[in-house]
Amino acid sequence: MVGYAFMGRVHSQAWRSAAAFFDLPLRPVMAALSGRDAARVTAAAAKLGWAAVETDWKDLVHRDDVQLVDVCTPGDSHAEIAIAALEAGRHVLCEKPLANTVAEAEAMAEAAGRARARGVRSMVGFNYRRVPALAYARELVRAGRLGQIRHVRAQYLQDWIVDPAFPLVWRLRRERAGSGALGDIGAHIVDAAQYVTDDLLAGVSAITETFVRERPLPEGTGRGEVTVDDAALFIGRFRGGALASFEATRFAAGRKNALRLEVNGSLGSLAFDFESMNELWFHDHAGDAAEAGFRRILVTEPGHPYAGAWWPPGHALGYEHTFTHQAADLLQAVAAGADPLPSFADGLQVQRVLAAVEESAANESRWTPVPG
Amino acid sequence: MVGYAFMGRVHSQAWRSAAAFFDLPLRPVMAALSGRDAARVTAAAAKLGWAAVETDWKDLVHRDDVQLVDVCTPGDSHAEIAIAALEAGRHVLCEKPLANTVAEAEAMAEAAGRARARGVRSMVGFNYRRVPALAYARELVRAGRLGQIRHVRAQYLQDWIVDPAFPLVWRLRRERAGSGALGDIGAHIVDAAQYVTDDLLAGVSAITETFVRERPLPEGTGRGEVTVDDAALFIGRFRGGALASFEATRFAAGRKNALRLEVNGSLGSLAFDFESMNELWFHDHAGDAAEAGFRRILVTEPGHPYAGAWWPPGHALGYEHTFTHQAADLLQAVAAGADPLPSFADGLQVQRVLAAVEESAANESRWTPVPG
Amino acid sequence: MVGYAFMGRVHSQAWRSAAAFFDLPLRPVMAALSGRDAARVTAAAAKLGWAAVETDWKDLVHRDDVQLVDVCTPGDSHAEIAIAALEAGRHVLCEKPLANTVAEAEAMAEAAGRARARGVRSMVGFNYRRVPALAYARELVRAGRLGQIRHVRAQYLQDWIVDPAFPLVWRLRRERAGSGALGDIGAHIVDAAQYVTDDLLAGVSAITETFVRERPLPEGTGRGEVTVDDAALFIGRFRGGALASFEATRFAAGRKNALRLEVNGSLGSLAFDFESMNELWFHDHAGDAAEAGFRRILVTEPGHPYAGAWWPPGHALGYEHTFTHQAADLLQAVAAGADPLPSFADGLQVQRVLAAVEESAANESRWTPVPG
Amino acid sequence: MVGYAFMGRVHSQAWRSAAAFFDLPLRPVMAALSGRDAARVTAAAAKLGWAAVETDWKDLVHRDDVQLVDVCTPGDSHAEIAIAALEAGRHVLCEKPLANTVAEAEAMAEAAGRARARGVRSMVGFNYRRVPALAYARELVRAGRLGQIRHVRAQYLQDWIVDPAFPLVWRLRRERAGSGALGDIGAHIVDAAQYVTDDLLAGVSAITETFVRERPLPEGTGRGEVTVDDAALFIGRFRGGALASFEATRFAAGRKNALRLEVNGSLGSLAFDFESMNELWFHDHAGDAAEAGFRRILVTEPGHPYAGAWWPPGHALGYEHTFTHQAADLLQAVAAGADPLPSFADGLQVQRVLAAVEESAANESRWTPVPG
DSSP, X not given: OBOOSHHHHHHHHHXXXXXXXXXXXXXXXXXXXXXXXXXXXXXXXXXXXXXXXXSSHHHHHHOTTOSEEEEOSOGGGHHHXXXXXXXXXXXXXXXXXSOSSHHHHHHHHHHHHHHHHTTOOEXXXXXXXXXHHHHHHHHHHHTTTTOSEEEEEEEEEOOTTOSTTSOOOGGGOHHHHSSSHIIIIIHHHHHHXXXXXXXXXXXXXXXXXXXXXXEEOSSSSOEEEOOSOSEXXXXXXXXXSOEEEEEEESOOTTOSSEEEEEEEXXXXXXEEEGGXXXXXXXXXXXXXXXXXXXXXXXXXXXXXXXXGGSOSTTOOOOHHHHHHHHHHHHHHHHHXXXXXXXXXXXXXXXXXXXXXXXXXXXXXXXXXXXXX | OBOOSHHHHHHHHHHHHHHHHSOOSSOOOOOEEEOSOHHHHHHHHHHHTOSEEESSHHHHHHOTTOSEEEEOSOGGGHHHXXXXXXXXXXXXXXXXXXXXXXXXXXXXXXXXXXXXXXXXXXXXXXXGGGSXXXXXXXXXXXXXXXXXXXXXXXXXXOOTTOSTTSOOOGGXXXXXXXXXXXXXXXXXXXXXXXXXXXXXXXXXXEEEEOSOOEEEOSSSSOEEXXXXXXXXXXXXXXXXXXXXXXXXXXXXXXXXXXXXXXXXXXXXEEEEEGGGTTEEEEEETTSOGGGOOEEEEESOSTTSTTGGGSOSTTOOOOTTHHHHHHHHHHHHHHHHTOOOSSOHHHHHHHHHHHHHHHHHXXXXXXXXXXXO | OBXXXXXXXXXXXXXXXXXXXXXXXXXXXXXXXXXXXXXXHHHHHHHHTOSEEESSHHHHHHOTTOSEEEEOSOGGGHHHHHXXXXXXXXXXXXXXXXXXXXXXXXXXXXXXXXXXXXXXXXXXXXXXXXXXXXXXXXXXXXXXXTOSXXXXXXXXXXXXXXXXXXXXXXXXXXXXXXXXXXXXXXXXXHHHHHHHHTOOEEEEEEEEEOSOOEEEOSSSSOEXXXXXXXXXXXXXXXXXXXXXXXXXXXXXXXXXXXXXXXXXXXXXXXXXXXXXXXXXXXXXXXXXXXXXXXXXXXXXXXXXXXXXXXOSTTOOOOTTHHHHHHHHHHHHHHHHTOOOSXXXXXXXXXXXXHHHHXXXXXXXXXXXXXXX | OBOOSHHHHHHHHHHHHHHHHSOOXXXXXXXXXXXXXXXXXXXXXXXXTOSEEESSHHHHHHOTTOSEEEEOSOGGGHHHHHHHHHHTTOEEEEESSSOSSHHHHXXXXXXXXXXXXXXXXXXXXXXXXXXXXXXXXXXXXXXTTTOSEEEEEEEEEOOTTOSTTSOOOGGGOHHHHXXXXXXXXXXXXXXXXXXXXXXXXXXXXXXXXXXXXXXXOSSSSOEEEOOSOSEEEEEEEETTSOEEEEEEESOOTTOSSEEEEEEEESSEEEEEEGGGTTEEEEEETTSOGGGOOEEEEESOSTTSTTGGGSOSTTOOOOXXXXXXXXXXXXXXXXXXXXXXXXXXXHHHHHHHHHHHHHHHHTTTTOXXXXXX
C-alpha cells in the first residue's frame, strides 16, 4: 500500500478484516507499506499492521512479495504509481478520483487495458458502491421496481471548511487535489448516481464557487490562495432521459458526510443519506395509494448485499465496511480471473463528467455534453 | 371571491376562521361568490358560506357590499379581474402566480401602484410565507443566526401526474396555466426561498422537460398535447452570493407536497419540508461541535409567528392555516392603511425569475440574469 | 355549548367548519354559548361566532333553539350538565374524561341509556379517534393486516409543568380535574389504544407520582398543594392476550403533545406520534424481509378516513380537524337515528381503567383487573 | 477466547482491530481459541485469526501464552469458566448476562473480588456502554445538563421469533439461557439505563409472557417446550426518584435491534435508538422555548467518546466498534492496574434486577425491591 493517511488507515482495516468475514479464495497478506518519511511510515506500519516498509513507492511496487498495489496517495501521484504498478504486473486498487485530469485518467485506463490483456486487474476505489443500501438500491432499479427513471437528486454535503480560519491543506490546492469539492466528493455522487441508476450522464450545466479565497497556511505564518472550488452545482440529463441535480459542497454547516441520493421513477422511488447509511428508503408506487409511503429498510438482512457476512439484522455496519467489501470483491475477482468493478475506464468516465462540469462553469453554465 | 375550486374552498375557510383566532380591526363578511355556472356557484356559495352569488365577476367587483376581491381563478384571468377590481377601488388578494406572463404581471403591478396612491391595497397569495415554520425561519435569518448564506436548496416535489393516463386538465395547458410545474409550484419555492433568505435571485441556468407529451382529454375521447413543463430544474446565484438549486416537478413518485427548503450559512443552517409543516430544523453552528446538530423545532410555541393564536404547543396546524394567516395579515394591513406583503411587485419579480428560467432552458441552459 | 376556554374554542371551530367540508344532512347552527361571567361569555360568543349567550348552563340546556348541548367544562361539572341535558331531550357531546369518578360516569352512562330509548344521542369527545392516521390504523387492524396483536406501547408525553414555578391551575387540583396526567391525557391513550386494536384492557399494574407537590397559587400570593398525579405509568394485558405499556406524563421535557402508539402483531406493526399527526408508520411483516420496513404513510389520500373531504394529498390537517370530524360524525349519527361512537358507555369503561390504575398504584402496584 | 459463535466473531474483530485505532500500552495477541468440536474450532480459528486451538476450555485457561480469557459461551457456563480463569490468575472478560442465576453471579463477583486483590482484573461485556452516543449521553447527564431526572423509558425490541415455525434454539431454553428476552436483551437496557442516568433501580413491578409455547426442535423432528419468556415488561423507580418503564421483547415485528432509551429531566432530555446508533437526540430545556427542540447529534466528532480514534465526522461506526472500544478500555485498565467497568459486581446488580422482575411477574406484579 502506498500512503497511510485517512485512506491508508481505512484500507488497512479492510485488508485486515476481509478474510474473517468473507469466504475468500485468496487471503490477503499485508506485506509492505510505502511512505517518504522513514520514521513515520515505520510507525504507521506498526500501528496499521504492515509487515515491512519502503520509503520509495517504486521499491514497493517491485517487491517480490507484492502482488497487488493499493494506491492511497493524493490524486497528483495516482497516474504515475498506478501505471508503474500495472506495468510491473501488479494488480492495482487506486483511490478515487482516478486522476487529477482527463489526460492522466486516459493514460491510466489505457495502461489498465494493456495490463488486463496480461491478466493484471485494476479497480478504482469508489467505495460507496459497496454501501449495502446503495448496492441494494441498484438491485431494485435493475429489477424494474422503479420503472422509467425521471429524476435523480444527488448531494454530497460537508462542512469542514466553513470556518475561514481553517488552513490551506493540500485538498484546497489545485496542483495536489485537481479540484475541490467537485473531485473529492462530487466524484462520489456522480459514480453513485450512475451506479444505482445503471445509466450515464449525457450532459451538464454547472456553476462552481470558491467562497473563501485565501486561507492561513497550514504550517508557519502567512496566507495562501485557495485554488480549488468550495462548491460545485450542476444540473444534467441522463442518457435514459432522467433529469438530474448534483451538488457537492464543503460549506453546508451541520452536514457532516451527507451523501444523499434520491431517485424517482414511474413505479417507485428511492432515497438514501449516508449519515444514516444502514437505511434505504423505498416507495413502491405500484400498489394501493392508501398504503403507500417511503419505507425505511434497514439494509442489514441476510438477503441484502454484503450484510449476511456480518451480524444479525439491525446491527449496524459503518463507514469502513464499504472498504472491506471492496477488498473482498477485488480479491474474488483476481482469483476468478475476472475484471473487478468499477474499472479504470469507469473512473475515466467520471473524470470526463467532472471536466464537463468545469467546462460548463467556465462558459456561462452552457450545456456541455459528456463525451463517450 | 371569484372562483370556488380548490383555492376557493381554502380561501373561504380562511375568511370564515380568521376573526375567531386573530384580533382583527375589521371583521370579514363573506358577501358574494362569483362563477360562470349559476347552479354550481349557488351550490358552492351555500356550502362554503357566501351570502350571495354572481355569474359575472364584473358584477361582483362592482357590488356595493364588496370592498375586497379575492381572485381564485386560473392564471389566465388574473390580470383582467385584478386590474378591474383595483380600478373599481376594491382591495385585491390575487392567487399566485400573479399572472401567466411578465407583461401581464407588469400591468398588474402598475395598476397596483396606481391604486395604492388612492389607498387601495393589493397582495399576491404566496401562502407558504405564512407557514409558521417558514416565517420563523426568516426571523432566524434576519437575526443573523445563519451568518453569511452560502447555499439554498429548494425543491417542490409532487407526483399527481406520474401516471400517463392522468388526463389533460387545465393545469397542463399553457393557454390556461401559463406554465406547468414551474409556475404552479416552482413559483412557490422561488418566493419562499427569497422570503426566508431576505435576498433575491440574480441569475439562473435551467432545464425543463415534459416527460409525457400527450394525455387523454378530460372529457370525452381522444388525446391532446401537454403544452407545459412537467418538471423544471435550475441552479442560480443570489445577489448576496449564495449558490442555489431549485427543482419543481410533478413526477416525484411518493412525494405528495414536498416543498423543501434548506439554507446553509456560515453560522447555521435551516431545513424544512412542508410534508412535516409544523417542524423547522435548525443547526446552530456557533457553539460546541460536540453538542451541535439539527434540532427539530415544533413551531407551535407562543413565541412563534402566528402559533400563539391557535392551540397549545405540539398541537399541529394544517395547510389551510397559512391562508387564514394571510387573510388576517391582509385585513390588518387594510385597516392600518399599510401595504400588505407580498405585493404585486413581489409577484412580478417572481414572474421574472420564471421567465429567466424558461429563457435559459430554451437557450442551451445559458446563464440568464434576472432583471430588476 | 357550555364553556369557552381551550375546548370551547376548538369545538367552535369544528361547528363552524363541519358543513363546509362534509355533506351533512343537518347543518349546525351555533345558537348559544354559556358561561358564568356575563362580560366574558359575551366577548367569547362574539369572537367564536355564537348567536346568543347564557350565564347559567341550565338556561342554555332548556332553550328552544338548542337541540344539542356540547359540554366543554372541567370534569367536575360533566355529570350534572350532561345528565340534565339528556333529560331535557338534548343530544349531548361531552368532553373527556367522561367524569371525575366511576360513580359519576355510571350515572351518565345510565342517563345516556335512558335518553337513547327516547332517540336522544350522546357521545364522549375522544377526539383522537378522528385523527385520520388513527382511524386508518384501526382499519388496518380490522382488516387483519397486523395478525395476532402481541404488543401495545402507548405514551402521552407533555412538558408544560416541568418548571416548579408553573402555577397551581385547576388541572392540578383533584376536586376539579379528578386526576392529573392520568385522566387528562392517560384517558386519551387508553381510548386510542383500545380503539385502534379493537380490544379492551383486562388488567393493569401501575405507579403514579407527583414530582412537584406544592406550587404557587395562580392568583395572588402563596402556594398550594398539588393534589393530582404528575405522571402515571402502567403495564397491562388486553383481553386478546397482548401485553401493553402505558405512560402519561406532564414532565417529559421537550415533548409537547406526543401521543404515541405502537402496535406489534404477528403480521405487521403500526407506529404513530401525534407530533407528526399526518403520518402513520406501517410495517408489513408478511412479505420479503429484504424489502420490509416501516413505511411512512401520509394519511392525506382520498382513500383515507376523513382526508378526502379536505385538500389534495400531502396537504396537512391539524389538531382542530379531529374535532371537525367528530362534529360531522355526530351530526350524521343524529340525522340517521344512530348511536355515535364513542358512547358514554365507552367513556365509562375508560373511567374504569383509570380507576384500576389508581387502585393498583395505591396497592403496591398489584395486578388489578378492569371490571366489565 | 472460549466460544466462536456470534459473540466470538465480534470479539475476534475487536481484538484484531483495537490496537490499530487506539494507542494501547498492551498489544493484544490472539493466542488461542477453545471449542469442543476440534474440526469446527480449527476452522473458526483460521477464519477469525486465532493462532492455536483447544478443545477443552480448561486447557485454554492454563496455557502459558494466555493472560486474559474472553468468555463468549452461553450463560450456563459463564460461572465455571470465569471463576476457573480468575483463580488461574487470568484476567477475564465475560459476556453478559454475567450468569443465569443470582447465586452464580454472586459466586463470580466474589471470585472477582478475590482475584482483584491479586491484581487480576474482570469485566462484564455490556458492550452498549461503549456506543459513543450512550457514553456521550452519560457525560451530558453527569454534567447536569438534564437536571433532576424524572423519566426513563427503555425498550429493546427485536422480532426474530415472531414466526411460530422458528425453531427451539438454545436461547429459548431456560437451562442454557437462564431466561429469554429478559436476560438476553432486557439485561442490556437495565445496564444501559443505569449507566446513562448514573443511578440504580430501586424496585419494579413486572409482567412476562411466552406467546408461543411450543416450537419445532432445531434438529430432527418433533416439537419442544419454550421454557423462557418471549417478552418482559416492567415499570419501576430509580433510587433518585425517576419513574421508569422497561420492555424487552422478541415479538416486535419490524424492529430488528431497537435498543431505545429516552430520559427526561428537569433541564433536558435525551433519546437514542440503536437502529440509528450514531445519533443522539438531545433537548436542552434551559433556553428559549422558541428555539428549543430535540437535536440530532451525530456522535462522530473528535470531542465525542471513542469517535476521535476512527474517521472524520459523519462517517458512521457500526455494531462491532462497541466491542473494539470495550477491548481497548479493558487493555488500558489492565495495563494501568485499574479496575475495568462494568465489573462483575455491576453484572451481579443487573442480575438482581432481572431476578426482581421475575419475582414480581410470578407474584401478581407486586412491587418488588431490588436488593443491594
